Amino acid sequence: MSAKHYLHVAASIPGHLPSSSIIAALHDHNTALTLQALTCGHEKAPTTSPATLKDTYWYPPDQYPITTYNVTESITLFPGIGEYGRKYITFPSCFQNTKQGIKTRADAPGGVTVRAEFRVVQGGADGEIEGEGMGVGDAEWVLVEDVEVTCAWWLMPFVKGKMETAHQDVCRKVVEKVEMMRRQEAVASTSPKAKEGKGRGEGGEDIRTGFADMQREQYGKPGVVVYGEAHRDLQGVVEVDAMESQRVEMPAPLPDKITYR
Known part of the structure; x- marks a missing residue:
């Protein structure tokens, strides 16, 4: 039973x-x-x-x-x-x-x-x-x-x-x-890793890309300049470091005649 x-x-x-x-x-x-x-x-x-x-x-x-x-x-x-x-x-x-x-x-x-x-x-x-x-x-x-x-x-x-x-x-x-x-x-x-999104747009998107760049292209606003990275403007993409390397340092002009008094 x-x-x-x-x-x-x-x-x-x-x-x-x-x-x-x-x-x-x-x-x-x-x-x-x-x-x-x-x-x-x-x-x-x-x-x-x-x-x-x-x-x-x-x-x-x-x-x-x-x-x-x-x-x-x-x-x-x-x-x-x-x-x-x-x-x-x-x-x-x-x-x-x-x-x-x-x-x-x-x-x-x-x-x-x-x-x-x-x-x-x-x-x-x-x-x-x-x-x-x-x-x-x-x-x-x-x-x-x-x-x-x-x-x-x-x-x-x-x-x-x-x-x-x-x-x-x-x-x-x-x-x-x-x-x-x-x-x-x-x-x-609330950990530090979770706060790494500061400085990014909605959804964690970097402010230098995506929606922000679309706005710049539409209204002709200059992009963010970051040395060592590609700079985007209306003319295309130009390496900032390359621009720096193409500069020619010219000596300062001297006077034609030196007069001592």
């Missing part, structure tokens, strides 16, 4: 983060794969099991493709003795991108199946997560995860604990990761 257990987790999305940025992070499957507490490695599988594709849990796979990864988790069986008390298991974990986030299904050894759906939903007084507590329901947007685990009834006490350990903080970590990435992008945009 099998048993089922459900877990619902929610994390508020700060007002300065667009909901689309959270969905984009979920569509990068590395986000969810690396933020789970038990996962220690993964690699993309070449195919997805036909039996898994038939699961009615999915949206139509022809419209929403499914990607499978071989995931390795570290399970602690006997605490306090380090690696000797750990067991490593590898199993397929499938991901499907949706409009609101992702759907996942993992088939672990022992007949354990975990289905988890991440969704970005609207919060507020009438929101779907009303009553979650800790101010989550007051947020404009919320990231929620609904998990369902199925296994043999006698395995459930052990599986339930491990599943909750793996999933209880994923929503919060996803939001924190996106926030950190946007903060890093903001810092990078």
Whole structure:
């Protein structure tokens, strides 16, 4: 006889983060794969099991493709003795991108199946997560995860604990990761390299080329003179250095007669 257990987790999305940025992070499957507490490695599988594709849990796979990864988790069986008390298991974990986030299904050894759906939903007084507590329901947007685990009834006490350990903080970590990435992008945009565009026109175009030169040609304005570079004027392109080299230095004229007094 099998048993089922459900877990619902929610994390508020700060007002300065667009909901689309959270969905984009979920569509990068590395986000969810690396933020789970038990996962220690993964690699993309070449195919997805036909039996898994038939699961009615999915949206139509022809419209929403499914990607499978071989995931390795570290399970602690006997605490306090380090690696000797750990067991490593590898199993397929499938991901499907949706409009609101992702759907996942993992088939672990022992007949354990975990289905988890991440969704970005609207919060507020009438929101779907009303009553979650800790101010989550007051947020404009919320990231929620609904998990369902199925296994043999006698395995459930052990599986339930491990599943909750793996999933209880994923929503919060996803939001924190996106926030950190946007903060890093903001810092990078203020770096000296990002400021090298000073003295350039719109779109980073050098003022000596493009639109500026077109204006000079149209209105007969002289171009910018830069020694060692080509100078553009209405007569064409002339090397300034070449003009300098063609000058002939003439001695200063002397008087015809010198008179001493």
